[in-house]
Amino acid sequence: MKATTGKEAMQEGTARFAWARHIAVAALYAACYMLLRAVSVSNWSLPASLRLAALLFVPYRYWPAMIVGEFLPLGFISYICREEFGTTWALLAAIPPILPCAPVVAWFRRRTRLLQSEGRVDMALLLVAMLICAVLTTAGNTAALAVVQSPDNTPLQGVTLQIVFGYFLGNFLGALTLTPVMIAARGWLMGNTRLWLGHAMARGGLLRNAFVYLVPVLVALGLIGYAGSGDTMQICRIAMFLPVAWLALRHGWQGAAVGGALASIAVAFTASVVRDPYVIQAQAIIAFAISTLLMFGSRIARQSDVDLRDHLVKEQGLLLAQQGLYQEEQRLRQAAEALEHVGQSMRDMQNRLLDRLRHTLPANEERAYSRQAALAQHEMHRLTNALYPRAWRERGVPATLQDGPLAQAVSMTGASYKCVLAGRGLSLLAPDVHMTLYRLASEALVYALTRQSIRHVELTVRGGLTHGQRWAVMRMDCVRDALAGDTATATESWKKVMSLLGAAGLGVETIRERAQIYGGGVHVRETSAGLRITILLHDALRTMKPGAQAQQG
Known part of the structure; x- marks a missing residue:
């Protein structure tokens, strides 16, 4: 048997480790998918957020693993329900929605600047990607529903516009619920390696405002709706986007993302029956409001970035000016000290000269020379103080x-x-x-x-x-x-x-x-x-x- 070299053994170990990573990605994606699917309904599909966020963040080499991870739960559900809804439905329902969405997101990642440096995002492109993915997923759901048959091979209720709109709204609102929050969390993690929750608290108190002010308001609106009539509940559902607007004004699109997620969850919790038309109406309004606030918040964030850059440029200019003044004062101090040394030398020289000429000069001329020397020393001292006060240097x-x-x-x-x-x-x-x-x-x-x-x-x-x-x-x-x-x-x-x-x-x-x-x-x-x-x-x-x-x- 031919012995393997060290390089071949390393390549074999790397290949096994790569397969292990792909299996781990598939298993993790499948677990998250099942968890979100368990709390979702047709008009509020949270797996759409997981799907879009994973396609945006995960490297391309792991996309096949994510497709397998989504196929596993869908294939299992389709298999156990094939006798109830038909084999054709089972085949269509087993197709993972991530499969048609992947080329769309790949195009956005390669041809546009959807996700930018330092956690910034082009919100308009993100909403367009959400809409396209929602349309593709809705098309798959509608096609599967259209071929559903009863156990006796008789067609069930046909596809209506209301059902199609419910599918579309569920996929779009589901993507709006968690995808922007995940992008915001990614930006916080890029800005600091600390725990993103603590970093978000430090960045203007976003989560503090969300959980201390927004959540109690949403809970209060829900309780008021339950205590009142059906019209009161509908008004409270629609009013849930108002505190989201306040959060967006304070924190930009990150505030709209966190507030929109909480408002979307709050509206979903008010549903008492599946596909409640009143809930769907409120969710449509909330989806429109969140989309608008994300765009508006993105504009606020861009303006804040411009203001911050202008402030930093201004601060840098002031810092340079202050350093220039500081260096100027240091030069004046050095000049004053040098002038003081010159004055000391002149005084010593004048004193020695007067000592030598004292016996040859008349008394009145000696006094005149002494006064002139004292006046010169006084002017030298005045000039030194004007350049840099001696009192400041000493006291x-x-x-x-x-x-x-x-x-x-x-x-x-x-x-x-x-x-x-x-x-x-x-x-x-x-x-x-x-x-x-x-x-x-x-x-x-x-x-x-x-x-x-x-x-x-x-x-x-x-x-x-x-x-x-x-x-x-x-x-x-x-x-x-x-x-x-x-x-x-x-x-x-x-x-x-x-x-x-x-x-x-x-x-x-x-x-x-x-x-x-x-x-x-x-x-x-x-x-x-x-x-x-x-x-x-x-x-x-x-x-x-x-x-x-x-x-x-």
Whole structure:
């Protein structure tokens, strides 16, 4: 006997494993089919959902196994009922409906973008596929019913339009009941590998709203219908699509899918007899409502995706702008430190030079040179503070706002100054937000001085935390000096302040644009008593947690 090689043994094992997978798929499909068939009727056929969802999701290589899995229960039922309904009926009834539906779904999968990436779906194409599969399945059911014969070979009741419509409605509504829910579950699983139930709860509370609000409403409508007359029950059945519309408005087509499934089940449970014409009428309305809401919800979902992409693009732009400002502040800090080192070197050089020339210079010239050296050092210090305040580098933002260059600038104009820091978490904001507060306070002061003479400035800065996102509100109240009247002096005053603070003095629009980079805004209120400028800033995006960013979006 020829010994088998390792490669041949591996191929043989793989083939056996492949056959085992096909057998498992056939057995699982047959079990699910029998389970759904047991709770179905002709006007509400849940196996249609299983059939369409399996054809949409399962790879092509397992389709023969699914055909066998559907043939097994149908063939068994046809065999045991062949004597009651005839051999011809048994042969037609044993044909699995998945067989004619498979080429249709294969065409949709290959030629269209019915199922898209990230769990998105073209709802119009899905409904068309449902309609075609429902028509094909109805044709098979009608053909089987048309050849039914009694045991004495006499034909039974003929096929009527009402029966055909019942078959079509049952297959279409059955597909509408579970197929969209399965597609939604697939999308949730694609979005996260966690248990899809928990993930759905996290995605806006869809299942919470469905089971906490929708189910009690459906149960209440059913109880009201049972307690009332037949007309009351019919009104309650039709009204069951109203909470589905609410769920679709809140959660898009996923809400319509989950709500439609629950409403369809609720309507089916109100049936007291098989093929109740009133139930069929209500189911027809529910099927139309679910189809419309799925289309409408799909439109909402697409618009939500567009809005989300726009928000992400905007957020990315703000993040880049914030990073640019942060890098600019870092460069200014480096420039200020370098300038400080240059000033120190100049001071040392001037001191050594004066020490050497002290014995050769007259006393008045030595004092003049000393004053000029001190003035140069003062200008160097002022320029360094304008670039990047020394108080902020050494003591942080509270000292910078309370007794830093801002207080010196207000004092230079002859006005009084008061700074109040309140709230919580102000020191926990990003460093560039601190510097932006200081820069905007400087610009606001210069803007106020260009509008009026000031005798008192009160700066209030409050920090806070809302939904995991830190923020700061800065309010500058400038009290008008009614006695000041020299315009030239006022102009000279704000120019000195602008030079001291390193402000651009470009007006309130510049302040507003800088605040918008940090997701904030500016409000200016000018009265006869003075001027109030309120600025809101949020924390830098790079410091926010993902959960806070999601809540902000």
